Amino acid sequence: MRRLAGLLVTLVVLVGAANASATVLPPGFVETTVLPDLGVPTAFRFAPDGRVFVASKDGRINVYDSIEDTTPTLFADLRRQVHDYWDRGLLGMTLDPDFAGDRPYVYVLYAYDKDGHWNDDCVLPDDVGCVVSGRLSRLGPDGTETVLIEDWCQQFPSHSVGAVEFGPDGQLYVSAGEGASFLWTDWGQSGNPCGDPPSTPQLAWTSAGGSLRAQSFNRPEGEAAVLGGALLRVDPDTGAASAGNPAIADPDPNRQRIIAYGFRNPFRFTFRPGTQEIWVGDVGADTVEEIDRIHDRRNVPNFGWPCYEGANRHWAFGGMGNPLCVGVYERGDMQPAYFAYQHGEPVVPGETCPPAQGSVSGLVFYTATAFPARYDDALFFSDFARSCIWVAPKGSDGLPDMARVEPFASDASVPVSLTQGPDGALYYADLAEGSIRRIAWRDNGPTARIVATPTAGPTPLTVAFDGTTSSDPKGRELTYTWDLDGDGVYGDSTETKPTHEYTTPGKFVVRVRVTDIAGQTDTASQLITAGTPPTVVVTAPKWFTVGETISFSATAHDGDGEVLPASALTWALEIRHCSRTDAGVCHTHPVKGWTNTASATTDAPDHEYPSHLLLKVTARDDDGLTTTRETRIDPRTVQLTVASDPPGLEVTLGDERLPAPFTRTVMAGSTNSVAATTSQVLDGIPFTFAGWSGGVAATGLVTAPASGGATYTARYTRPAPPTPTPTATATATATTQPPEAPPQVNPFTPPDVGGLPPAPKLLGAWGFDAGANRVTGRHGKALALTGRNGLTVRAPRLGTFTVEAWVYATRAGTVAQRGSAFRLPTTLRRRWTHLALTYDGTTLRHYRNGALATAQRRTLKRTTSPLRFGGFRGRLDDVRLYDGALAPAQLADDMRRAVR
Missing domain, CATH: 2.60.40.10 (Immunoglobulins)
Structure with missing residues (x-):
């Protein structure tokens, strides 16, 4: 590794504790810090006897006799087992419902470091990955650990394990993220250390890895499901699937455990009192934060990630043609969020919470009586990145009324867990200041201040x-x-x-x-x-390049001038990620820590720009006095440009898809993803992607240079001149580029059936009984497709239409597409399937073998873009185009008739 030059030396004489900005609350509410100096608290629970159990990210669990106790007792020390790096650590903890009786157990959920590295070092863990697993364990009264599940293979340091809670049925519920990279569109292209299928090299349109692990419940028969990106219901004694789970009859034990999936990072969840409903906060990627409701426990709902983010198809996964997402689109079984809010937009118009980012981090229903009646059964939810808490009052149907959401706590100090206390107050873990805070109603009682x-x-x-x-x-x-x-x-x-x-x-x-x-x-x-706190001198670099080795050290003296030993020093490295649009809006990720050392090294981590590192060292003397010094280390930056040939086509860099060319600032040495769709239309002309220039790997990942910049160009080719079809029964000729054929009218029209309105006009019909590239079809011969050839039709603007075809797909893709107006996807059945898309001016309907598959109310734009058939591997037969929407009976008649 190269070592950084240009060290920045800083001297600290005294660092006092900085007061956090005051939390803004509704009149009558007050906030107090009840348990300070906790390090990095991630979860806490109140025991029936008044004790408070507090879990720290590094793996320690301390017990306080009450919220006024100042001297905790160490209950369990799991630091040897816990992988404490970035968003990994001990993140979930709960107490057995019968804790005061025969089951005095504490349940924990953490990232498991099987090698037992105290400082959790990995080689470029956020780049090529540092593979760990997760553990769900039960701790006895003496802290003895019983492992219930060891699974959740995870390559990258975010979207780790989440929460563990008991449900009203006495069963244990567990959530975890999909463990994918947050730096690029991750479909498993980085070595596949978790062994996701297929065993052949990972390709975007075949892989089941990366973010697609969240859809593993839908893997084909014979391919095991994984537990990432899912919610589990398990037996609290064994970790096996609980009786009554929807998939309990499945032979795969992981599928048996899963009761919901399609999550990116279901960090926190809760139960609606008096019901079996589960409410999940799913941390979004680029655009949307979700609150999801699971209320029908007879099925296993799919919340869509990564095929969807929010209500929309994901900008990258939506166009890959991967069978896991194609299946979601075709089945139409994505469960929409109960509530979602956009990055860059406020949750409530006019609020003061910074809207640039988002990370939903806590949920709790209020069931006590210490708050005013308007808060009865209300849903409180928090956002880590926005440092705010909101409340949704109960509606007339008993559910949270999200139309009446209002801010509850603005400028809250990085809330990562919400809990209702035994006194009826609302408590949250403050990740920034390392404390537990209480929000109480004092309108009828006194308020103490010092x-x-x-x-x-x-x-x-x-x-x-x-x-x-x-x-x-x-x-x-x-x-x-x-x-x-x-x-x-x-x-x-x-x-x-x-x-x-x-x-x-x-x-x-x-x-x-x-x-x-x-x-x-x-x-x-x-x-x-x-007393006089220690003084600290820190030596650290001022700049870093991703992947370089950062060396740092400190010396400390107590108030009497005596040198403090290395054992008196504790280090923490954080990355501060800020908004591209508002540099003052940032959130912090704890990266890693060191103890008992005066110096250390680490490889500079990667992250989305703008970001910088914060290196903190705390010196503690024999009297317990501390001084903390914080040093900022900034990244070197370079410019990356993505272009297209011809210019103006849309390409993707990172999480942005824009018309090319455009340029973005990134960290020097960082890993970035670029992507281009297989086909696009520009000024009415279809173009087909031919490849990248500029050194882009097949994975779509590029490494930013150490200085200067780089340009990557997506090259597209224009289709060959059109080849018209001369008669109503003419066929298309397959070439390496899509041929064009003018609409032709067959000598027959679909019959009027059963008193239905007159049939729409048939604009064109294409059979493929003669010509090159012919194979056995549904009726006679079919056109063999490679994914790049097909049929292109010039058609008039249509306000209503029907498009239909017989399809035999061996690899997923697009049967028909007209610009951005609509798209008809394939289905991976390896058998002949009749697919149809109808639009009556208000509703777009997708039929499969004559049966309605999906229906969406949409307003489609009228376009002159060509109608393209193809874009998948397999066979195409009997294509028809109408100027109106056929009824199901008319579609059924077409299915029986061959184009002649």
């Missing part, structure tokens, strides 16, 4: 406290009791403005409890730091 002057300084430190800013909504008199020495015991003072001298260095959590005349109470806390 003002402390000063909050830090050398010993002896005298601090003046003021509790008089505490309030009661009815102006009632308050009484005060203080815990001034941080030992968790109140009664050190009952004054409104006490003072206290701290003679021993350390950190002290001071609390005040206020009580009104009705006996209602509230507490507030303030951290006091007595």
Whole structure:
């Protein structure tokens, strides 16, 4: 590896704790930090006896006696097993419903590092991948681990395992992402270490890997399903599929476990009280965040990813012709989201939450009575990237009324888990500040507040406290009791403005409890730091190139000037990803950490630009005093240009598909994806993709140069001159480019059937009984198709129409397409199938063998673009075009008649 030059040396004398911006809440609500200094909390649960279990991303689970406890007990340390890198780690935790009885178990879900690397190093893990698995385990009262499932092969460091929850039926529910790369359109082209089918080299139109793992439930018979991108229902004692699962009769044990699939990253889910409904927050890719509802437990719903993102076909997977997505489109069985919001748009018009990005990160239904009645049974949901929480009130049908969604907590501190507490307050894990926060209703009770002057300084430190800013909504008199020495015991003072001298260095959590005349109470806390914190000197690079080795080090001294050992230092590397349209809107991904070391190295990670690295080091002295230093490391950048020949055709770079040419700034050394569709129409002329110039691999992945820039050009060819069909029964000639044929009218028209309206006019019909490239057809001979040849028809603008054909497809593709107006896909049946598309001016209907497959209300534009038949491998026979929509009975008659 090349080593970075130009080191940036920084000196820190003292770093104080920065106060996060205040969360904006509706009147009457207050937010307090109840458990601070937690590191990176990812999940927490309240036990029936009042204890609080808190899971940290690195694999530790601590137990607090209550939310006012300041000295936790370590319940379990799974750091040796947990792969703590980027979005991987210990992410899910729950308690057994009978925790207070005969089943005192804690269930955990984490990325499993089978090699046991404490610092979780991988070689370019976000580029070529670092393969890990996932574990669902049960922990006994002493922390002993029993593994229930070890699966979820994952190559890339995001879309990892998600949440684990008990349902109202006593069964265990588990979610996980599909483990694909977030840097490119991942269909398994990066070595296929998880062994996804087929065993031959991975190709976009045949692979079942990458993001397509989320559709593994639909793999052909004999190909095992995987657990990524799915929701499972399993036995809490064995991890096997629970009795009553919809697919319990399937011979594949993974399919038996799956009760929903087609997710990208179902990070959090919850149950609607009083029902068996499951509500899932699915983190989106480029455009949409989803909240999905699973209410019909008789079937296994498919929520569409990666074939769909939101309600629309995915811009890349939608045009690949991959059989897994083609099957979704043909069956029309994608379950739409209950609610979705777009990146770049607010959830609620006029709100202050930054809209540029999105990452839905928490859901909970409110069932307590501590909030006003308007919140009864409401759905609260949070977004990690937008640092906001919203609420959807219950509608007249009992379901959340998403038309009345409103902001609840703006500028919340990176919420990653929402939970209702035993006191009826709303709690969330704060990933940024490393704490658990409580949002409570105080309209009828007092609100405690502390003002402390000063909050830090050398010993002896005298601090003046003021509790008089505490309030009661009815102006009632308050009484005060203080815990001034941080030992968790109140009664050190009952004054409104006490003072206290701290003679021993350390950190002290001071609390005040206020009580009104009705006996209602509230507490507030303030951290006091007595003594001189350490000083830290950090040496780190100022710039990085993806893949280069970053070296960094630090030296630290305590308040007396003594050198602190390496064991006093803890490091964390984060990547800060910002919006292309608003550089001030960013979110943070924890990447990795190091402990007990004064220096370390790491390979510079890859990510979408604009992003930069944040390197943090914390020094802790013998008195528990800490100083944290943060160093920003910026990426070197280059310009990538994608072009087309001829110019103006649409090409894709990363997550953008635009008319070429266009240029984007990316990280030097980063991996990027480029793509071009197999056929396009420009100014009424069809073009066929011929290949790339500029060094693009078959995978579609390109590595940005270390400096300067690069240009990649998608080359297209124009079709050969048209070959007309001279008679009504004439055939088309197959060439390497699609021939053209003018519409021809056959000597027969479809009959009027059963009192139906008069049949539409037949504009043209094509049989293939003579000519080159002929093979056995459905009726006589058929045209053999390679995916590049076919039939092109010039037809007038049509406001209504029917297109039909007999198709024998050996590889998926497109039977018929007219510009961007409509497309008729194949079906991979390896047998003759009659396919038809009708449009009556309002509804587009897709028929398969005379039976209605899908119907969509759409407004299609009238176009003069050619109507192209072909674009798949197999055979084509008996093509017909009408100027109106045929009825099913008329289609059935055509199916019996050959074109002659």
